[in-house]
Amino acid sequence: MTPDVASAPRAPQSAVAARRVAQIVDAAARLVEEGGAERLTTTAIAHETGLAIGSVYRYFPDRVAILVELGRRSRERLQQRLDDAFRLGQPTLEQAIDAFVDTVAQHYRVEPAVRSLGMGDRIDLGPDRARIQWSEVASPVVDALVREHGVQHALAAVALDTAGPMVDALVELAFRDRAAGEPTFLQHAHLVARGACRRIVG
Incomplete structure (x- = not known):
């Protein structure tokens, strides 16, 4: 941003x-x-x-x-959570995608301010509004797909840039009225992420 x-x-x-x-x-x-x-x-x-x-x-x-800084910090903390989640590896591609969704959901759960700010991209800055690249925020996931599952880096980046906004939107809906997250929206987030990534990486 x-x-x-x-x-x-x-x-x-x-x-x-x-x-x-x-x-x-x-x-x-x-x-x-x-x-x-x-x-x-x-x-x-x-x-x-x-x-x-x-x-x-x-x-x-x-x-x-201040909101811009809060959004930047949110992205940094999510990236650290993803780094922690993928440090030990995910045996299958589906498990890696599920771990990504679960970590985004956990981020919303433990940092409620993100429900209003998103990754900072909901702050109205006019033409300078944030354009979040999920392949950057979720770089630990991209690296894991390349390292552990043989996905080409460019395809892994496209997969996260495609799935990330949809996952974020569904997770935001899940936590809009429920502190623990609405299970139906979270389940759809998993299905959407799996489908999007599978179509791109094969």
């Missing part, structure tokens, strides 16, 4: 600054979980953190920049 310069977070220059940024983003995540991204304000974040409003603006020029 390439936000407007005015909405870009300012890079922290010290350990203290890094902690402040994490504090602000953590507070934003809690507030988004409670009220959705649309209702997030810098005033609410200042109140939640106990920081002066000027301290919030010291690190982020506006609420959009």
Whole structure:
């Protein structure tokens, strides 16, 4: 995602600054979980953190920049979860695809703010709206398909870029009204992912 310069977070220059940024983003995540991204304000974040409003603006020029950072962190954390899930390997292609879907669902389960933000691609930045490449977010899955199942890298990337948005949409529906996830939507996510990947990788 390439936000407007005015909405870009300012890079922290010290350990203290890094902690402040994490504090602000953590507070934003809690507030988004409670009220959705649309209702997030810098005033609410200042109140939640106990920081002066000027301290919030010291690190982020506006609420959009905070949401952008929250989306970036969400993608980073999902990638780490996928890396952990695929570290030990998946015996079959179907099990690898299922592990991808299960990990996305687990991400939604443990980080409720993602239900409002998605991977950051639901933040309205006009022409600079995020274009999420699932082959990048799910690079551990792409690598595993190549390494363990003999799939060509280009085909594995296309498979994840095709299946990823559909899985994300179905998982979002699964968690829209149920904290544990609606099983029917999650089951469909598995079926859609398997079908999409099988059509592409053979």
